[in-house]
Amino acid sequence: xxxxxxxxxxxxxxxxxxxxxxxxxxxxxxxxxxxxxxxxxxxxxxxxxxxxxxxxxxxxxxxxxxxxxxxxxxxxxxxxxxxxxxxxxxxxxxxxxxxxxxxxxxxxxxxxxxxxxxxxxxxxxxxxxxxxxxxxxxxxxxxxxxxxxxxxxxxxxxxxxxxxxxxxxxxxxxxxxxxxxxxxxxxxxxxxxxxxxxxxxxxxxxxxxxxxxxxxxxxxxxxxxxxxxxxxxxxxxxxxxxxxxxxxxxxxxxxxxxxxxxxxxxxxxxxxxxxxxxxxxxxxxxxxxxxxxxxxxxxxxxxxxxxxxxxxxxxxxxxxxxxxxxxxxxxxxxxxxxxxxxxxxxxxxxxxxxxxxxxxxxxxxxxxxxxxxxxxxxxxxxxxxxxxxxxxxxxxxxxxxxxxxxxxxxxxxxxxxxxxxxxxxxxxxxxxxxxxxxxxxxxxxxxxxxxxxxxxxxxxxxxxxxxxxxxxxxxxxxxxxxxxxxxxxxxxxxxxxxx
Amino acid sequence: xxxxxxxxxxxxxxxxxxxxxxxxxxxxxxxxxxxxxxxxxxxxxxxxxxxxxxxxxxxxxxxxxxxxxxxxxxxxxxxxxxxxxxxxxxxxxxxxxxxxxxxxxxxxxxxxxxxxxxxxxxxxxxxxxxxxxxxxxxxxxxxxxxxxxxxxxxxxxxxxxxxxxxxxxxxxxxxxxxxxxxxxxxxxxxxxxxxxxxxxxxxxxxxxxxxxxxxxxxxxxxxxxxxxxxxxxxxxxxxxxxxxxxxxxxxxxxxxxxxxxxxxxxxxxxxxxxxxxxxxxxxxxxxxxxxxxxxxxxxxxxxxxxx
Numbered sequence: 001x002x003x004x005x006x007x008x009x010x011x012x013x014x015x016x017x018x019x020x021x022x023x024x025x026x027x028x029x030x031x032x033x034x035x036x037x038x039x040x041x042x043x044x045x046x047x048x049x050x051x052x053x054x055x056x057x058x059x060x061x062x063x064x065x066x067x068x069x070x071x072x073x074x075x076x077x078x079x080x081x082x083x084x085x086x087x088x089x090x091x092x093x094x095x096x097x098x099x100x101x102x103x104x105x106x107x108x109x110x111x112x113x114x115x116x117x118x119x120x121x122x123x124x125x126x127x128x129x130x131x132x133x134x135x136x137x138x139x140x141x142x143x144x145x146x147x148x149x150x151x152x153x154x155x156x157x158x159x160x161x162x163x164x165x166x167x168x169x170x171x172x173x174x175x176x177x178x179x180x181x182x183x184x185x186x187x188x189x190x191x192x193x194x195x196x197x198x199x200x201x202x203x204x205x206x207x208x209x210x211x212x213x214x215x216x217x218x219x220x221x222x223x224x225x226x227x228x229x230x231x232x233x234x235x236x237x238x239x240x241x242x243x244x245x246x247x248x249x250x251x252x253x254x255x256x257x258x259x260x261x262x263x264x265x266x267x268x269x270x271x272x273x274x275x276x277x278x279x280x281x282x283x284x285x286x287x288x289x290x291x292x293x294x295x296x297x298x299x300x301x302x303x304x305x306x307x308x309x310x311x312x313x314x315x316x317x318x319x320x321x322x323x324x325x326x327x328x329x330x331x332x333x334x335x336x337x338x339x340x341x342x343x344x345x346x347x348x349x350x351x352x353x354x355x356x357x358x359x360x361x362x363x364x365x366x367x368x369x370x371x372x373x374x375x376x377x378x379x380x381x382x383x384x385x386x387x388x389x390x391x392x393x394x395x396x397x398x399x400x401x402x403x404x405x406x407x408x409x410x411x412x413x414x415x416x417x418x419x420x421x422x423x424x425x426x427x428x429x430x431x432x433x434x435x436x437x438x439x440x441x442x443x444x445x446x447x448x449x450x451x452x453x454x455x456x457x458x459x460x461x462x463x464x465x466x467x468x469x470x471x472x473x474x475x476x477x478x479x480x481x482x483x484x485x486x487x488x489x490x491x492x493x494x495x496x497x498x499x
Numbered sequence: 500x501x502x503x504x505x506x507x508x509x510x511x512x513x514x515x516x517x518x519x520x521x522x523x524x525x526x527x528x529x530x531x532x533x534x535x536x537x538x539x540x541x542x543x544x545x546x547x548x549x550x551x552x553x554x555x556x557x558x559x560x561x562x563x564x565x566x567x568x569x570x571x572x573x574x575x576x577x578x579x580x581x582x583x584x585x586x587x588x589x590x591x592x593x594x595x596x597x598x599x600x601x602x603x604x605x606x607x608x609x610x611x612x613x614x615x616x617x618x619x620x621x622x623x624x625x626x627x628x629x630x631x632x633x634x635x636x637x638x639x640x641x642x643x644x645x646x647x648x649x650x651x652x653x654x655x656x657x658x659x660x661x662x663x664x665x666x667x668x669x670x671x672x673x674x675x676x677x678x679x680x681x682x683x684x685x686x687x688x689x690x691x692x693x694x695x696x697x698x699x700x701x702x703x704x705x706x707x708x709x710x711x712x713x714x715x716x717x718x719x720x721x722x723x724x725x726x727x728x729x730x731x732x733x734x735x736x737x738x739x740x741x742x743x744x745x746x747x748x749x750x751x752x753x754x755x756x757x758x759x760x761x762x763x764x765x766x767x768x769x770x771x772x773x774x775x776x777x778x779x780x781x782x783x784x785x786x787x788x789x790x791x792x793x794x795x796x797x798x799x800x801x802x803x804x805x806x
Contacts, residue, residue: 070688088683089676100689109667110671
């Protein structure tokens with residue numbers, strides 16, 4: 001046994017994040033750690049990586065007890081971690097990022113040539129091609145992920161922890177990453193993979209350990225498991241399969257025609273975008289993030305005025321109108337970045353819920369606290385939002401619970417048109433099921449929904465029509481029946497549509 | 500036009516350059532570790548006063564310069580402690596230090612020299628001038644390059660040294676890393692706080708030298724608030740030069756030239772207060788042209804979290 005974590009317990013205040021968790025890793029094994037948000041996966045790995053000290057329990061490497069007091073201890077013991085948010089220096093070159101901390105020296109000088117040579121050697125040894133002299137900021141996210149792994153290998157890691165490694169990658173990059181993990185495992189490296197995505201876990205892992213509420217609910221072989229079993233272990237109940245029922249599609253609610261946006265750069269951010277969203281319809285926009293989806297949403301929601309084209313909401317021209325006017329014309333918006341656009345971290349749950357509903361809950365400019373508490377309290381119980389109280393600050397809620405609050409708030413606007421941008425990013429399967437159900441229910445009631453997601457499975461599951469964006473243009477439209485993951489991936493990557 | 504642009508104008512531009520350049524290099528090294536040092540003005544003022552005081556007490560120019568560096572370093576330590584250790588907002592601390600320095604030096608001027616406004620001793624020796632052998636005999640170039648205070652030459656050496664340190668050495672590389680992404684640097688075991696302290700203290704040394712050049716180099720006196728906004732011009736030079744030592748030097752040269760030009764223009768019957776605006780107007784114009792070029796902005800943009 002290469003690594004053993006024995007009966008690890010860790011509490012933050014009165015909340016136990018890990019309760020007697022035991023975890024074993026063999027050499028050359030890919031061991032996935034799955035569970036809902038707040039199940040204690042990340043805490044367990046932070047303990048292993050020396051970023052947290054456990055209250056009790058023991059870590060053994062090759063049967064010998066070790067103590068990890070800092071990441072440096074972990075690195076010295078051959079444990080490396082690739083964080084969910086990359087720890088890279090974007091203005092530095094690839095080679096510089098890989099050797100940092102253990103730079104090849106020539107006297108006091110930094111021998112950058114030797115660093116590049118080391119990088120090339122490493123990348124050939126492990127079959128992960130990189131250009132050592134390129135700036136990291138100019139590399140796509142998939143390559144940045146590769147750089148992170150090479151960095152960890154350069155530090156001499158035998159055990160590599162990957163925290164949600166596929167969250168920001170395109171489908172193709174995910175395939176490459178999973179392949180690289182398999183190859184490295186065959187060369188004797190061991191992996192601990194933290195993930196929400198059960199299909200990926202089942203594809204790449206040998207063994208899967210499931211955590212729920214800080215406890216291990218089971219360790220299974222990937223070859224003997226399936227998604228249903230894992231979700232049941234994660235959530236503690238059966239998930240309901242949701243299907244889109246057929247519904248009569250009504251008149252257009254949102255109509256875009258010839259939208260263009262320059263944005264200072266030589267290349268247009270949005271180029272001649274035309275489409276519409278009709279009543280009882282979910283239109284999904286797929287695309288690798290950064291291809292104009294954010295800008296498109298900003299134009300529709302009024303955060304940014306387009307340079308050309310028209311946006312009609314309920315037949316009314318709203319291009320360039322203030323957000324307030326567009327919202328009252330019938331739009332609600334679940335924003336893509338919940339921390340930047342969705343909530344105020346320092347405000348309470350009740351205050352965050354009130355945003356956008358102030359008009360209805362005031363008399364002569366004075367807020368009616370009781371009404372507000374009743375309204376937000378109802379959402380909390382209906383959506384199962386885990387919060388201490390309505391007066392808890394938003395920053396103390398987990399990402400999934402915060403997202404449920406935002407979804408509840410925007411659905412409660414009961415507008416004919418809803419933007420749902422990355423509605424389940426970083427959200428666990430239980431909350432995802434709930435949010436998807438609510439979106440489908442809104443569609444059933446005749447709402448028009450524009451869904452933007454970098455998660456292909458989500459787009460495929462919910463959408464009636466799928467539009468694919470690439471470099472600010474719409475490069476393809478597929479009906480739900482015709483769409484497959486392969487077809488969309490191809491369009492997203494700039495391939496020609498095969499009809 | 501001949502009267503406006505002659506050798507002595509360029510020579511005076513070099514004289515004006517040194518304090519701005521030294522302070523701007525201090526600002527640059529702070530900016531490189533992620534601290535925006537607004538306190539350059541105050542650090543420089545403390546240095547200028549300490550240089551005169553040290554010279555007055557010991558009668559030695561070297562001791563004056565040394566005291567200037569020591570006092571500025573102590574002052575910068577305060578900035579470091581507040582902003583790195585106590586995590587106070589570095590801009591607020593910097594502004595506070597500027598006012599503290601102004602009050603402190605004015606008070607000390609009265610307490611030590613018993614004068615108001617300015618202290619001047621005609622017997623006090625300033626920084627030695629250096630006549631470069633050979634070059635001083637070349638007609639035009641000699642007048643331009645030779646015969647300046649020794650700190651001017653030192654400041655140019657510091658530019659080269661700093662450029663080399665930042666971009667060629669391992670230690671410089673880690674300093675850049677600590678500034679670009681402190682979280683990542685920390686996760687690699689790089690001691691970010693220690694590097695930040697080092698940078699802040701270094702900026703103290705450089706501002707001390709800048710102050711000494713101001714009070715012992717250009718003139719031999721101390722007047723209340725004699726830095727007169729040079730610390731802020733240095734801050735602009737830092738930004739304009741993208742915190743690259745060579746770029747900072749070029750920007751400082753521009754501002755030094757504008758300052759000497761503004762003095763020269765006074766000889767052309769232009770109102771003093773009008774010509775005094777020249778460097779600042781140029782600063783505004785420069786900021787306008789370089790508004791999108793800040794490398795820190797770039798770094799910040801690419802480090803934004805994806806959540």
